Amino acid sequence: MQLVVGRIGRPHGVRGEVTVEVRTDDPELRFAEGLSIATDPAGRGPLVIEGRRWHKDVLLVAFEGFGSRDQAEELRGTMLVIDSAEVEPSDDPDEFHDHQLVGLAVETVSGEPVGEVTDVLHHGQDLLVVRRRGQDDALIPFVKALVPEVDLTGGRLIVDPPEGLL
Known part of the structure; x- marks a missing residue:
């Protein structure tokens, strides 16, 4: 890429x-x-x-x-x-480059599929743009509380969204 x-x-x-x-x-x-x-x-x-x-x-x-x-x-x-x-990978396990996140499948902590990361926006707060099937894109703040796990080798990102985010 x-x-x-x-x-x-x-x-x-x-x-x-x-x-x-x-x-x-x-x-x-x-x-x-x-x-x-x-x-x-x-x-x-x-x-x-x-x-x-x-x-x-x-x-x-x-x-x-x-x-x-x-x-x-x-x-x-x-x-x-x-x-x-x-691009050298970061030594920080909680730091990612945008190109590593784009294309990851997104699912909830309960295993429910949400969509796919299509972009990362940097507007004061990093936001993941997630394309959902048959729905508008979702913007998910890229913070540990809402994104507890990023599994690059598994190609997925786990989200724990509060009520109403999705």
Whole structure:
């Protein structure tokens, strides 16, 4: 599965640098000089990082072969992606990456099937979006009290919803 770690924005200056909207919590690793990074659409890459620097809390990146503002403009909107296999698992048994949760079957503590996790939203409180058959999607806060068990190897997530949540 591909994970987006950044999105190329507008050019910065005249030497081909672009702004990058960072979508990773480790930009120093993901945007290291000399690194080749895949793109979406795939035809625009892979891109090799020639240099990077921070300017007023904005990441600026220069890619090999894109030395002018006009060339850099061609990259605008390109997503920078990595394979999910490149992401190190967390040492914390209660911490999960979104891609690990999406696709898990959801069932209640009593074994009743609920649906499948289709997305994870991060709006102050992490919310699991669960697609239910024949019903609207359910939003379940991703907290231990409501989600007591995440079984990645079994492909399921156990929920203990309060009355009215589902």
